[in-house]
Amino acid sequence: MPVPALVGLTGRLRIDIGSEVASMIEISDGAVAVKPGDGEADAVAICDSAETAAALRRGHLNPIVAILQGRLSLQGDPAFAIKVMLGLRTMRPDARG
Amino acid sequence: MPVQTVSILDGNEFVVSDIRGDLEATPTDNHGLFRDDTRFLSRWILTINGQRPMLLSINDLAYFRIRFFLALATGTVYVDSHLSVQRQRSVGRRGFHEDIILFNHAHERADLEVRLEAAADFADLFEVKDKVEKKGECYRGVDSGRLVLRYERGTYRRETVITSSEPAEMRDGALFFQVRIPPHAQWSTCLDVAAISRPHHGDAAEARSRRTHSAHASGHELETNLQDWVAGAPKLNSTWAPLEHIYRRSLVDLAALRFRNPAVPGALPAAGLPWFMAIFGRDSLITSFQALPFVPELAATTLRTLALIQGRVIDPFREEEPGKIAHELRLGEMTAFEERPHSPYYGSADSTALFLVLLDEYERWTGDRALVAGLEREARAAIEWVDHYGDRDGDGFIEYERQNTQTGLENQCWKDSGDSIVFADGTLAPTPRGTCELQGYVYDAKLRTARLAREVWDDADWADRLERQARDLKQRFNEAFWIPERGFFALALDGRKRKVDALTSNIGHLLWSGIANKDAAESCARHLMSDALFSGWGVRTMAAGEGSFNPIGYHVGTVWPHDTSIIAWGLRRYGYRKEAARLAWGILEAAELFHHRLPEAFAGYAREATMYPVEYPTACSPQAWATGAPLLLVRTLLGLEPHGEHLVIDPCLPEPIGRLELLDIPGRWGRMDAFGRARLVQ
Incomplete structure (x- = not known):
């Protein structure tokens, strides 16, 4: 089931924890799949910890706050990464109040 | 400063x-x-x-x-x-x-x-x-x-x-x-x-x-970049020489205020020095609008950046709602640790409609359909916000009431100080408040979005619905906000749906957006040009004689150049070309006396009393939409309006300006020149 906030978006966001590859988030016109493994990605979100990475995947992360705090940095296409991370926030049960 | x-x-x-x-x-x-x-x-x-x-x-x-x-x-x-x-x-x-x-x-x-x-x-x-x-x-x-x-x-x-x-x-x-x-x-x-x-x-x-930093080297880059920026903008020549200095000052200050972020190519205008060197939705949108005929690239980055951080969830702390356009983004420690909500903060009720206004105006000037096509989802989300969140109580009007009562803004219109929305007797209007210009922006936004829906997004049905909604809004607005005994529109509807009856510059924005009926506009134009509102230099934020009027009150009596520039355009829209020229002349004369750089605001003393515009003590300088004011005023004086693939030029100049020419105006027509000569007798 596509995430409405990600419809129209296609690409891959890799999540690293430090220098270790953790997972890959694949977006296909809004459909989200989280897979293990590395590979080419449109952007990489480098997390400082497993907790940050988990929060990102679950949509509990405000990426701007995380970047400002130094818990997250981005490589590659930052606009794509931000769209994905902000879109994932809509998957939370409380996203629409 | x-x-x-x-x-x-x-x-x-x-x-x-x-x-x-x-x-x-x-x-x-x-x-x-x-x-x-x-x-x-x-x-x-x-x-x-x-x-x-x-x-x-x-x-x-x-x-x-x-x-x-x-x-x-x-x-x-x-x-x-x-x-x-x-x-x-x-x-x-x-x-x-x-x-x-x-x-x-x-x-x-x-x-x-x-x-x-x-x-x-x-x-x-x-x-x-x-x-x-x-x-x-x-x-x-x-x-x-x-x-x-x-x-x-x-x-x-x-x-x-x-x-x-x-x-x-x-x-x-x-x-x-x-x-x-x-x-x-x-x-x-x-x-x-x-x-x-x-x-x-x-x-x-x-x-x-860290290893190779040199701001010294970057100084040379900035010098070259500035020369290219000024060289790429239209050339202005006038027999009133101060206008050439004012224009150049605006271009240079806009260059200084360019704000870059790593996520979106290009730069958008930050709001002002020193305390507002940040992305401000409202300020960046209005400044980009003012600058469209001159440096249209600012609008493109503004639109893309605000679209990127458009609201997606409900978050009362940041006052985020799906489809809402951001008010302000900050990057400091207090934002990082969520002691302040600016990551980003969404506490403005007008930015969303203004986003749609700029999106349409940008396409009309530049013909950049690719950008507009790429922001269709964001535009639809913005309209959704207007209809389902902006109208908090289903009365058909936008109103605001802050959800973050600790660190959020109480007033979420452009006059965002705490004492700006008051009755004529000075009584503060209770929240939620629906200021009049918000309704005008929504009306304008829906009509403009309808055009884009029809011409770019191939959705004629949606266009028809938006146009019907806009017509309906106009009718209801002219009934609900009009104060017949005073002959102008209410500043707002308050929390009890009473008309907030102070006479303010906000009525000028209604002319800019086109929501005012023709006869109401005529009455508003008279008020805007009256001694109570027009100081001789510019339009006061609040009319002299109102209960809260204070010529050095931030939003209750000072003159804000951007405000007057929008009002001048609005007057022109309704055919009050001479009045628009008179307002433009007042602000431009003030600019000359401010060493060619208009401040954020200046005091609202009557011109006869001061002989020169009086500074306002805490104003920002340079400030983006004050910097853009001369640009919009030049557009107003030359009557520049894109019409299909053509640029319409319909000048009306005050006599002291004499002759004005603007060369190489960029747009979907390539580059075009505009000339005007004064035919008024002052």
């Missing part, structure tokens, strides 16, 4: 110092090197043999570069010094560069101790005016000949790195140089102060910056 300070800037990096070039931050003197809403240097004081040199002169070379000429005082009335000092400072690329040159004009050798005191409080901009106890730890040390000042709070780290080309002893909070200058010779050192937001984070760009 107090005259005792000088500043240089480039986007969200700026340095505020005293007139000698020293930084000595106090709660009242907000000196510093600022970047990303953080003060990276709060103390930077030059002494020579324990004495601070006195100022001879300042060369304001460019917005990013300044030169101070100083000398050591001798204790007499005359400057009979044998030692002079030059400090040349330029900002850019994560900090600033400073050359200090000492000249020994004596017959004897000079042995000197040069001391540069350096300290950083890493204050968030929200903390700058109040001395707030920091929650992290500060460090200072020497690393490979560099003075390193650091702040850490968990994973949050900020660092200032100071290097000198001449060897310096670093101790006791300062850099010490033991200098020996032969007779009639000079000594110099080049200092680099780097402000680093993410040290040790594997950020390649930041690491390179």
Whole structure:
């Protein structure tokens, strides 16, 4: 089931924890799949910890706050990464109040 | 900006110092090197043999570069010094560069101790005016000949790195140089102060910056970039020479206010120096609108950036709602730790409609269908916000009431001070409030979005619905907001749906947006040009005689140039061309007297009483939408309006301007020239 906030978006966001590859988030016109493994990605979100990475995947992360705090940095296409991370926030049960 | 300070800037990096070039931050003197809403240097004081040199002169070379000429005082009335000092400072690329040159004009050798005191409080901009106890730890040390000042709070780290080309002893909070200058010779050192937001984070760009940083080199880039920026904009010539200076000043100040972010190519206008060097939705949108005929690229970046951070979830702390356009984004510590909601903050009720207005206006001017096509989802989401969140109670009007009662804005219209929405007798209107201009913006936004729906997004059904909604809104607005006994529209509907009956400049925005019926517009035009509202220099935010009127009240009596520029365009829209020209002339005359740079606001005293516009003490300068005001006024005077593939030119100039030409106006027509001659008798 596509995430409405990600419809129209296609690409891959890799999540690293430090220098270790953790997972890959694949977006296909809004459909989200989280897979293990590395590979080419449109952007990489480098997390400082497993907790940050988990929060990102679950949509509990405000990426701007995380970047400002130094818990997250981005490589590659930052606009794509931000769209994905902000879109994932809509998957939370409380996203629409 | 107090005259005792000088500043240089480039986007969200700026340095505020005293007139000698020293930084000595106090709660009242907000000196510093600022970047990303953080003060990276709060103390930077030059002494020579324990004495601070006195100022001879300042060369304001460019917005990013300044030169101070100083000398050591001798204790007499005359400057009979044998030692002079030059400090040349330029900002850019994560900090600033400073050359200090000492000249020994004596017959004897000079042995000197040069001391540069350096300290950083890493204050968030929200903390700058109040001395707030920091929650992290500060460090200072020497690393490979560099003075390193650091702040850490968990994973949050900020660092200032100071290097000198001449060897310096670093101790006791300062850099010490033991200098020996032969007779009639000079000594110099080049200092680099780097402000680093993410040290040790594997950020390649930041690491390179630490090793090879040179704001000195970036100064040359900025000079070239500025020349290209001005050269690429239309050329303005006028028989009223001050207008040429005002125009150039606007272009240069807009260049200075360009704010870049790594996620979106290009730059958008930050809101103003010193406290608003950030992405502000409303300010960036309006400034981009004003600048469209001149530097349309600002609008493209503004639209893309605001679309990227458009609201997606419900978050009462940040007042985020799906589809809502952001009010403000900040990058300092208080935002990082969510002590402030600016990550981003969405507390404005007008930015969403203004986003749609700019999107349409941008396409009308540039023909850039690719950008508009790419923002269809965001536009639809914005309309959804207007209908389902903006209208909080289903009465068909937009109203606001803050959800973040701790740190959110009480007023979420452009007049966002606490006392701006009042009745004629001065009584504060209870929330929720639906100010009149919000409804006008929505009306305009729906009509414009309908055009895009029809012509770009191929959705004629949606276009039809939007147009019906707009017509319905116009009818209801003209009934619900009109005050027949006073002959103007209410400032707002209050929490009890009463008409807030103060006479304010907001009615001019209704003409800009087109929501006012023709006869109502006529009455509003008379009020706007009356002595109560028009000071002779510009339109007051509130009419003289109203209960809360105060000529130096922030939103209740001062004149805001951007406000008058929008009103002038609105008058013109309804056919009041001479009135529009008269308003434009008042503001442009004021601009001349402000040394060609309009401030954010100035006092609303009557022109007859003052003979010159009176400064408003806490105004920002340069301020983006004040900088854009002359541009919109030039457009108004020349009557520039895109119509299909053509540019319509319909000038109406005040007599003192004489002749005005604007050459190489960019647009979907390529480049076009516009000419106008005054035919009025003043």
